[in-house]
Amino acid sequence: MATERTFSIIKPDATRRNLTGKINAVLEAAGLRIVAQKRIQMTQAQAESFYGVHAARPFFRDLVSFMISGPVVVQVLEGDNAVARNRDVMGATNPSSAAEGTIRKLFAENIEANSVHGSDSAENAATEMAFFFAATEIVG
Ligand code: IDP
Ligand code: MG
Numbered sequence: 001m002a003t004e005r006t007f008s009i010i011k012p013d014a015t016r017r018n019l020t021g022k023i024n025a026v027l028e029a030a031g032l033r034i035v036a037q038k039r040i041q042m043t044q045a046q047a048e049s050f051y052g053v054h055a056a057r058p059f060f061r062d063l064v065s066f067m068i069s070g071p072v073v074v075q076v077l078e079g080d081n082a083v084a085r086n087r088d089v090m091g092a093t094n095p096s097s098a099a100e101g102t103i104r105k106l107f108a109e110n111i112e113a114n115s116v117h118g119s120d121s122a123e124n125a126a127t128e129m130a131f132f133f134a135a136t137e138i139v140g
Contacts, residue, residue, distance in 0.1 A: 005035070005138075006082040006119045007128035012070035013113035015039070020073055023116065026103050027077060030089040036076035036129075036138040042068050050131060059112065066112055074132045078140050083125055086118040 010023050024034060042050075047067040054060050077086055091102025095114055098105035108114040119125035129138070 003078065003080055004082045004122060004125075005076055005078045005129065005140075006032075006086045006122075006125040007117075007132070008075040008077050008086060008119075009117035010073035010075070011113065011115055011117060012066060012068075012072060013109050014107060014115040015071045015073060017107075019107055019115070023103055023107065026089060026106070027086070030079075030085060032077040032079045032082060032086060032089070033140070034075055035078045035140045036133050037073060038132075038137075039071050039073045040132075041071050044068055046131075050128070062112060076129050076133060076138050083119055083122050087120065090116050090118045 008027070010020055014020065014023060020039075027034065044064060047064045048055075051060065051063055051067070054063065057063075079085055089102060091098030091104035091108075093104075093114060094111040095104045095108035096111075098108070103116050104114050108116075119128050
């Protein structure tokens with residue numbers, strides 16, 4: 001298996017409920033190493049750009065409002081097949097469909113306030129981590 005990196009966000013619903021450490025514990029137990037991490041307040045422009053692929057979706061405005069409603073923790077995770085491994089441990093977008101033991105099953109409030117973001121491909125992971133981190137901030 002190839003070691004790779006993926007990009008993750010702990011969303012405002014989770015930081016509001018003080019769940020950063022509990023979510024990080026699930027990530028680490030799944031074999032992912034947190035090789036970069038910072039807590040930020042996303043701007044509206046950042047959120048609109050980051051979720052630009054969803055601009056035409058009916059939930060886009062609400063999603064941007066939600067993502068700037070409080071601090072988020074942006075992260076780079078490293079491990080074997082990190083992109084797929086993180087998607088597995090996150091669980092389905094809608095927590096009511098998420099598997100037992102996944103972060104969204106354990107912690108998400110609803111389909112929008114679903115506690116975590118994770119890149120869906122290695123290519124998007126590279127773009128997304130570069131959006132929030134300088135190369136010097138990622139220390140494996
Ligand atoms: P993902 O986060 O599991 O990759 P995406 O389809 O990429 O899911 O959607 C991005 C984010 O947009 C979701 O994590 C969730 O916060 C929000 N979202 C997705 N679908 C809906 C919806 O039907 N209603 C409200 N928010 C949604
Ligand atoms: Mg997605």
